[in-house]
Amino acid sequence: xxxxxxxxxxxxxxxxxxxxxxxxxxxxxxxxxxxxxxxxxxxxxxxxxxxxxxxxxxxxxxxxxxxxxxxxxxxxxxxxxxxxxxxxxxxxxxxxxxxxxxxxxxxxxxxxxxxxxxxxxxxxxxxxxxxxxxxxxxxxxxxxxxxxxxxxxxxxxxxxxxxxxxxxxxxxxxxxxxxxxxxxxxxxxxxxxxxxxxxxxxxxxxxxxxxxxxxxxxxxxxxxxxxxxxxxxxxxxxxxxxxxxxxxxxxxxxxxxxxxxxxxxxxxxxxxxxxxxxxxxxxxxxxxxxxxxxxxxxxxxxxxxxxxxxxxxxxxxxxxxxxxxxxxxxxxxxxxxxxxxxxxxxxxxxxxxxxxxx
Numbered sequence: 001x002x003x004x005x006x007x008x009x010x011x012x013x014x015x016x017x018x019x020x021x022x023x024x025x026x027x028x029x030x031x032x033x034x035x036x037x038x039x040x041x042x043x044x045x046x047x048x049x050x051x052x053x054x055x056x057x058x059x060x061x062x063x064x065x066x067x068x069x070x071x072x073x074x075x076x077x078x079x080x081x082x083x084x085x086x087x088x089x090x091x092x093x094x095x096x097x098x099x100x101x102x103x104x105x106x107x108x109x110x111x112x113x114x115x116x117x118x119x120x121x122x123x124x125x126x127x128x129x130x131x132x133x134x135x136x137x138x139x140x141x142x143x144x145x146x147x148x149x150x151x152x153x154x155x156x157x158x159x160x161x162x163x164x165x166x167x168x169x170x171x172x173x174x175x176x177x178x179x180x181x182x183x184x185x186x187x188x189x190x191x192x193x194x195x196x197x198x199x200x201x202x203x204x205x206x207x208x209x210x211x212x213x214x215x216x217x218x219x220x221x222x223x224x225x226x227x228x229x230x231x232x233x234x235x236x237x238x239x240x241x242x243x244x245x246x247x248x249x250x251x252x253x254x255x256x257x258x259x260x261x262x263x264x265x266x267x268x269x270x271x272x273x274x275x276x277x278x279x280x281x282x283x284x285x286x287x288x289x290x291x292x293x294x295x296x297x298x299x300x301x302x303x304x305x306x307x308x309x310x311x312x313x314x315x316x317x318x319x320x321x322x323x324x325x326x327x328x329x330x331x332x333x334x335x336x337x338x339x340x341x342x343x344x345x346x347x348x349x350x351x352x353x354x355x356x357x358x
Contacts, residue, residue: 007032009116015316021179027172028171030116036129037129039099040099046074046100048103080123085130091134117165124163124167164204171209181200209351210270214327214330215323218322219321219347254273254277292316308327310325321347
């Protein structure tokens with residue numbers, strides 16, 4: 001009865017521009033997980049009261065999963081099963097009936113969302129569970145390609161950076177691929193071929209943080225909807241194309257310089273570019289009229305700067321988490337205490353970068 005896990009993610013930089021193909025972002029995987037346990041069964045079942053609010057029974061007809069219940073919450077899971085089983089069939093695996101149990105510690109104990117990318121982690125965990133069940137030896141890149149295909153077919157937007165972080169772990173530099181190409185490629189190729197193809201503009205590269213770098217995560221307690229926020233920015237694009245193009249160009253420069261700073265182990269340059277990325281997001285707020293840096297996130301950033309760090313919103317903004325980077329020699333407890341007094345919860349998460357990415 002294999003149990004696998006997929007980590008949650010946080011964006012460090014580039015989260016709004018990475019929706020454009022070829023644009024870079026930096027993400028981390030955190031040590032909070034979606035767990036998937038799979039076992040052979042007489043009756044097909046996907047079980048997750050905590051994640052999905054219900055259990056769902058399924059049968060198989062012509063090698064396709066059939067479900068009687070409403071399945072909107074299960075869409076990512078079912079699409080991940082469908083694609084991984086299609087790939088398994090291409091590898092001459094005999095499909096069989098199973099029970100899939102999903103659990104998560106990505107949300108707060110009382111069920112509030114931290115913004116760690118639960119739909120991505122659920123999709124990756126499902127692919128990994130099915131791969132273990134059918135004994136498919138998938139690389140992190142192949143897991144990414146299957147999970148990204150499933151997630152994009154369901155959500156129809158987003159950069160899939162969260163899928164990359166969940167598939168690879170650690171710190172990563174991610175350049176998004178051309179999603180319109182993917183939709184056509186899924187029609188034109190078998191999944192075996194798709195996994196072997198070079199995806200246009202896709203790059204996923206592990207990064208190593210400088211030894212002096214300390215990363216802090218603060219939670220404001222207000223969940224944001226990434227899909228809605230990304231769509232709101234997209235809606236404002238046409239009217240404000242010139243400003244948006246400048247924002248893209250400057251963001252690409254900023255994130256590329258930050259990636260180079262990681263490679264050079266230059267903490268000061270990383271912090272400088274983090275501050276620049278925050279400035280660029282504030283300019284995006286102005287011309288798109290979308291709130292990214294809420295008053296509480298603004299406080300989180302100002303307090304981090306007061307104690308010698310740099311900080312910004314993480315992910316969609318408009319709530320959820322902010323991240324701060326500071327040197328390890330800087331005072332830590334004073335900043336954490338100031339955050340708490342401002343109603344910001346420091347999250348005790350670590351980077352998940354173990355080589356045991358089961």
